[in-house]
Amino acid sequence: MATRVTTGAPAVIRATDAHDAELIQRVRQRDDRAFRALFDRHAPTAHALALRIVRQRQLAEDIVQETFLALWRSPEAYDERRGSVRSWLLGTLHHRAVDVVRREEAQRRRHDRALAGLDLSAPDHAEEVVLELARDSERRAVRAALETLPPEQRAVLEWMYFDGLTQREIAERERLPLGTVKSRTLLGMRRLRAALAEDEG
Amino acid sequence: MRPEHETIEELLAARALGGLETDEERELDRLLAEHGDCEACRRLAREAAETAAALALTLEPVAPPAGIIERILAAEPPTTAAEPADELTRRRAARSAQPPRRSSRPWWSVGAVAAALVALVVSLSVAMPGTQEIRSVNLAQRVVRFEGDAGVLAMAYAPGRPGAIFWGHGLPDLPAGQVLEIWMIDDDRPTSGGCAVPVDGRLALAVDASIGTTDQMAVTVEDASCPDAPTSEPVLVAPL
Incomplete structure (x- = not known):
């Protein structure tokens, strides 16, 4: 099946963009209520992503705090021409988290110690779990879009994004030609973007 | 798009996922610098960033401890x-x-x-x-x-x-x-x-x-x- 190439941001991202843009304008004017609104909106996903990557609760919290502290102190660093507030925040956090993982050789630790003692589905305090009901449909849509990818493409995207592996490391670990990993990355990203856009339609 | 945009797209996709090595990062930076003010490059970068961020949405959200927002807001403004x-x-x-x-x-x-x-x-x-x-x-x-x-x-x-x-x-x-x-x-x-x-x-x-x-x-x-x-x-x- 040919991948439909689309342009523009997926619908699931667009849904919150307008309000985020308004909020970040207010944050630039030091409006703490706007910052709280952005935090409430994006911190749970950011925290989940940090936990998924670093697998250490305190470290994940530090990364979330640093990411949002940077936003609070330098909201002008966000450039709307480069994408949505959410993709910027999550991208920033992702860079921090992956960097931490690589610096601390956490890949080895995670495989050895995995999630021992850390059950992400049952955090310490029930109140820490925020089920964003309004976002459930969005989450389901993204998961459905991801399911449309061939397993080998999906795996490559997840190994990179969630496990902090580079394409070369994946090629070595999976004993695949590097070119194969690269093509799976590109095709997987194109197909995911197309599936997300299709959901919009 | 120019032919090398496919290479740029490939590298941008991998960068958005965190999958580039240092030399590949430099190659991407070099290509982007060569293209200068390139709307196609910006669009490819936006799309890669948005698509990668969508992966995070597959995770169940986990609210951070309430103290984080208070610590951030309590942080002193930049001092000289x-x-x-x-x-x-x-x-x-x-x-x-x-x-x-x-x-x-x-x-x-x-x-x-x-x-x-x-x-x-x-x-x-x-x-x-x-x-x-x-x-x-x-x-x-x-x-x-x-x-x-x-x-x-x-x-x-x-x-x-x-x-x-x-x-x-x-x-x-x-x-x-x-x-x-x-x-x-x-x-x-x-x-x-x-x-x-x-x-x-x-x-x-x-x-x-x-x-x-x-x-x-x-x-x-x-x-x-x-x-x-x-x-x-x-x-x-x-x-x-």
Whole structure:
């Protein structure tokens, strides 16, 4: 099946963009209520992503705090021409988290110690779990879009994004030609973007 | 799109997922620089960023502890550190805003030392002879203590903000014509953070370089020219 190439941001991202843009304008004017609104909106996903990557609760919290502290102190660093507030925040956090993982050789630790003692589905305090009901449909849509990818493409995207592996490391670990990993990355990203856009339609 | 846009798209997709090696990052930067003001490149970058971010949405959200938002909002606004004395600082490092890059061959082994990274819960008051008073370190700042046999040196900085303050004691008395040079190591690349001469073994120094993406800090003994690259092994180091 040919991948439909689309342009523009997926619908699931667009849904919150307008309000985020308004909020970040207010944050630039030091409006703490706007910052709280952005935090409430994006911190749970950011925290989940940090936990998924670093697998250490305190470290994940530090990364979330640093990411949002940077936003609070330098909201002008966000450039709307480069994408949505959410993709910027999550991208920033992702860079921090992956960097931490690589610096601390956490890949080895995670495989050895995995999630021992850390059950992400049952955090310490029930109140820490925020089920964003309004976002459930969005989450389901993204998961459905991801399911449309061939397993080998999906795996490559997840190994990179969630496990902090580079394409070369994946090629070595999976004993695949590097070119194969690269093509799976590109095709997987194109197909995911197309599936997300299709959901919009 | 120009033919090389496919290459750029491929690299941007991998970068958005965190899957590039250092040399590939540089290749992408080079290609983007060659393209200059390129709307197609910006669109490809936006699409890659948005699509990668969508992966995070597949995770069940986990609310962070309530204290985080309060700590952020309680953080003091940026303060202007007093300019260090001219004789203390020779260079200021201009730090890149590029995402962190992986280190494959450190300048020296990070694992050889251990660092104490402490988030301060209380304010500190430190005054050093012959320098400005360092008034306080707030909740959002961190203090890193250097490790090594050349005295005690600590650095306070706020992640994500430019500027760092160093203070130390018990530092070596240097022969005439030698200085201590502070290095920020990012992706194996040392960048000078400034040079200083301890007075009676003591030192206080403020620099305006950003520590944001630095892998580790180090101090070497250098000649008074304050060279651009280290010429000796570090006497103090602090992985971040």
